[in-house]
Amino acid sequence: MKSSEFIIKDSSGARTVPVDAITFLQGNVEWNRVSFCIQNGKILSSELRNDPAKFFVTPGFVNCHMHWLMLGEPTLERELALMKNGPDEFIDIIVENARSTVLKGITACCDKGPPGLETRRIYQGLKTAKSRGLPVPKTLVSTWTTSVDGAFASPLSRRVYNQNELEQVIRELQETDAGIMKIIPESGLRLTQCTYDWVFPEQYFAVAREMTARLGLILAIHAKGYESIGMGLKYSVDCIEHATGASVTQLKEMQSKGIYLSPTLEGLWSRLNYAISSGSGAATAAFEWGNVTAMFRNAVVLNDGKPFTHFLFGSDAGSACTPHASLRELSLMRKLGLPAEYCLQAAMVNGARFMRLHRSIGQLTPGYCADMIFWHRNPLELDVAAWEHLEQYIAAVMLDGNLIEP
Numbered sequence: 348m349k350s351s352e353f354i355i356k357d358s359s360g361a362r363t364v365p366v367d368a369i370t371f372l373q374g375n376v377e378w379n380r381v382s383f384c385i386q387n388g389k390i391l392s393s394e395l396r397n398d399p400a401k402f403f404v405t406p407g408f409v410n411c412h413m414h415w416l417m418l419g420e421p422t423l424e425r426e427l428a429l430m431k432n433g434p435d436e437f438i439d440i441i442v443e444n445a446r447s448t449v450l451k452g453i454t455a456c457c458d459k460g461p462p463g464l465e466t467r468r469i470y471q472g473l474k475t476a477k478s479r480g481l482p483v484p485k486t487l488v489s490t491w492t493t494s495v496d497g498a499f500a501s502p503l504s505r506r507v508y509n510q511n512e513l514e515q516v517i518r519e520l521q522e523t524d525a526g527i528m529k530i531i532p533e534s535g536l537r538l539t540q541c542t543y544d545w546v547f548p549e550q551y552f553a554v555a556r557e558m559t560a561r562l563g564l565i566l567a568i569h570a571k572g573y574e575s576i577g578m579g580l581k582y583s584v585d586c587i588e589h590a591t592g593a594s595v596t597q598l599k600e601m602q603s604k605g606i607y608l609s610p611t612l613e614g615l616w617s618r619l620n621y622a623i624s625s626g627s628g629a630a631t632a633a634f635e636w637g638n639v640t641a642m643f644r645n646a647v648v649l650n651d652g653k654p655f656t657h658f659l660f661g662s663d664a665g666s667a668c669t670p671h672a673s674l675r676e677l678s679l680m681r682k683l684g685l686p687a688e689y690c691l692q693a694a695m696v697n698g699a700r701f702m703r704l705h706r707s708i709g710q711l712t713p714g715y716c717a718d719m720i721f722w723h724r725n726p727l728e729l730d731v732a733a734w735e736h737l738e739q740y741i742a743a744v745m746l747d748g749n750l751i752e753p
């Protein structure tokens with residue numbers, strides 16, 4: 348697709364062809380026939396038009412739960428070996444994942460922490476690629492995940508053993524430009540009892556909440572069990588990841604406290620499919636998939652039939668068996684009953700607000716980043732079956748005012 352089909356250059360900058368721009372204002376979806384004037388990567392102005400629109404346009408999507416430093420392999424061995432023995436090769440793979448992610452319309456991401464600890468160099472590689480003009484989504488990073496002995500995936504996390512160490516970790520997060528702290532405070536599934544154990548000392552948790560708030564870091568927790576979700580509520584974290592065991596009462600409390608939820612349906616769905624085909628781990632994967640779908644269906648009708656208000660698009664890209672550059676999370680949300688406009692809202696304004704970037708991304712208004720998806724068809728008018736191939740309706744993606752060549 349030639350860029351002349353999307354933009355016209357004139358002396359004031361680049362101007363898009365007439366489009367039907369889809370945005371959310373005060374929670375209502377609107378579309379306007381406009382052309383945008385773009386300068387220095389930003390929307391300078393938008394001009395109302397009457398001529399027939401060539402494309403529909405939405406803001407770029409925000410994937411709020413993903414892992415750049417994981418490649419979606421069933422086990423982490425290859426990734427850890429590459430990270431250690433072939434860091435340059437590893438960076439090349441990540442830069443390519445970033446490019447294909449942008450081509451699917453995902454122009455901002457929240458990275459919930461890598462496996463392993465010596466990872467700053469690799470994140471730096473991604474920043475360098477961006478500074479060289481390669482397409483890399485805007486990314487907030489949790490430089491490590493933080494946990495204690497006994498927590499899920501703790502060997503790959505930064506474990507703390509006393510309060511001083513915890514405070515040190517949080518200071519280092521800030522020094523390494525992390526925008527977010529991610530804690531894993533519970534064990535993996537204990538299949539015999541169907542429970543997850545809270546293993547993080549509550550005092551540490553209180554300190555983490557106080558310090559992250561004071562330093563301006565977002566606080567997210569991995570929480571599948573009832574108890575961990577309860578702790579997330581008690582301390583008003585900013586986001587609960589997975590939340591597979593959340594009750595209706597807990598969902599209502601999350602909503603009233605403005606706590607975001609990324610259900611990571613795609614990650615759980617991908618692991619279920621892998622477990623069935625490989626014949627290992629099927630009981631755990633089926634339990635978690637069953638829980639998340641039940642929780643999600645409750646959330647979809649939480650407010651007298653209207654959905655929970657703080658959904659995020661968070662696919663868990665990069666985690667075991669879960670690909671990068673995928674929009675399957677959105678099609679699963681839709682398939683489980685969330686109407687199209689709420690799926691888009693999760694992927695656009697909600698993600699931008701969660702990342703505290705809502706004054707620069709997630710909307711198509713003057714002053715905002717020119718991060719846009721050009722669509723052949725209006726995604727709001729596509730049915731559930733079409734959403735399974737949503738990417739087929741993407742005509743082009745613009746990141747910071749540049750059309751990204753496939």
Ligand SMILES: [Zn+2]
Pocket residue numbers: 412413414459663666
């Ligand atoms: Zn994850």
